[in-house]
Amino acid sequence: MLKMPTLVKEFGQRSEDHLKRLLSDVPAIEIESLDRNVRRDQQQIDLVAHVRVAGRSHTIVCEVKDNGQPRYVRMALLQLQSYIRHVDSPATPLLIAPYLSPESQALCRELGVGFLDFEGNARLVFDGVFVERRVDSKPPVARRELKSLFKPKSAQALRVLLRDPKRSWRVAALAAAARMSIGHINNVRVGLLDREWARLEPSGLLLSQPDALLDAWRDAYEPPAGDRLTFYTTLHGAAFDTAARGALGAADGQNNVMFASFSAAQWLAPYARVGTHYFYANQAGLGKLQQQLVLSSPIKGENVIVVRLYDDDLFRDAAEPAAGIICTRAVQTYLDLAAAGERGREAADHLRRERLQWHP
Numbered sequence: 001m002l003k004m005p006t007l008v009k010e011f012g013q014r015s016e017d018h019l020k021r022l023l024s025d026v027p028a029i030e031i032e033s034l035d036r037n038v039r040r041d042q043q044q045i046d047l048v049a050h051v052r053v054a055g056r057s058h059t060i061v062c063e064v065k066d067n068g069q070p071r072y073v074r075m076a077l078l079q080l081q082s083y084i085r086h087v088d089s090p091a092t093p094l095l096i097a098p099y100l101s102p103e104s105q106a107l108c109r110e111l112g113v114g115f116l117d118f119e120g121n122a123r124l125v126f127d128g129v130f131v132e133r134r135v136d137s138k139p140p141v142a143r144r145e146l147k148s149l150f151k152p153k154s155a156q157a158l159r160v161l162l163r164d165p166k167r168s169w170r171v172a173a174l175a176a177a178a179r180m181s182i183g184h185i186n187n188v189r190v191g192l193l194d195r196e197w198a199r200l201e202p203s204g205l206l207l208s209q210p211d212a213l214l215d216a217w218r219d220a221y222e223p224p225a226g227d228r229l230t231f232y233t234t235l236h237g238a239a240f241d242t243a244a245r246g247a248l249g250a251a252d253g254q255n256n257v258m259f260a261s262f263s264a265a266q267w268l269a270p271y272a273r274v275g276t277h278y279f280y281a282n283q284a285g286l287g288k289l290q291q292q293l294v295l296s297s298p299i300k301g302e303n304v305i306v307v308r309l310y311d312d313d314l315f316r317d318a319a320e321p322a323a324g325i326i327c328t329r330a331v332q333t334y335l336d337l338a339a340a341g342e343r344g345r346e347a348a349d350h351l352r353r354e355r356l357q358w359h360p
Contacts (some may be wrong), residue, residue, distance in 0.1 A: 014065045015096045053127050059091040068097030069194035070335045077111045092126040093281040099142050108360035149191045150220050157188045161316050162331050165358050167198045169206040221335045226309040230302035231295035245324035247292035256313040257285030261336040264327035279306045330355040
């Protein structure tokens with residue numbers, strides 16, 4: 001196992017190597033020296049590059065971070081700005097990290113700081129030099145971290161938070177509402193804070209950017225695990241709605257079937273009626289659907305699609321927009337629609353405008 005000083009040294013060397021490659025790709029730049037861990041006025045800067053451009057000297061002051069999430073990037077940018085203010089000669093601040101998300105890159109642009117990451121994203125502007133590179137790739141670690149935030153268990157907490165983004169939550173209260181362990185809630189909390197999708201208030205955790213959270217969830221969304229089953233029913237119109245209410249009603253107080261996707265959207269924010277009906281159900285709920293809707297094999301063409309879920313957690317997030325009508329809430333419906341092709345994306349956009357508008 002490598003000791004920490006060795007890891008720090010290797011990370012510093014990688015940062016220096018990436019900076020060298022970036023500067024060497026610009027013919028007008030001549031590298032005079034690269035110095036690590038430079039101290040000045042009781043401040044330490046990780047990496048300082050002295051260069052010449054068209055005969056003029058320039059200094060590039062670099063802060064190196066092993067975590068490029070917005071929360072840490074913002075602190076690093078403030079440190080760089082503080083240092084630059086005390087540099088007499090022409091100098092440009094530059095942030096270096098293994099990976100900088102689009103949100104972190106936007107922070108750098110906002111505060112006028114250049115950036116460079118190991119994936120190839122870069123921006124450097126000074127003295128007639130303009131370099132900007134953008135790549136779509138993400139390192140495996142970044143993909144795993146983001147994906148884990150939207151896993152089914154973590155998603156329970158996100159759904160609770162998005163029901164009322166203006167409410168702040170203590171860890172224990174959020175854990176109870178989401179039926180999750182405090183340890184798992186803490187992991188979600190850190191993920192939200194690192195990306196600046198949430199902030200800490202005296203009263204607890206508060207979503208600060210619910211739209212950014214929902215955008216990221218939509219882009220990384222994986223439908224709930226289950227078996228997709230298709231059926232045919234002869235019922236339609238009012239007769240179908242009456243029969244569906246019979247299946248959706250939970251006599252024991254436990255939901256085990258609900259409208260999903262386009263069918264849920266029809267009750268939450270009607271956009272365009274489709275000929276197919278969509279449901280989430282467990283095995284017991286499937287039985288109720290088969291009985292109430294008189295479902296048969298789809299020989300005549302499917303018009304009922306049921307996803308038999310492997311996990312019942314989603315049923316705890318059900319909505320009742322009308323008496324006897326149980327469906328997925330707006331957030332889950334939006335995610336399902338956004339993943340349902342072009343027509344689904346149009347319905348998702350409409351639902352978001354109607355039901356998922358959050359204002360400061």
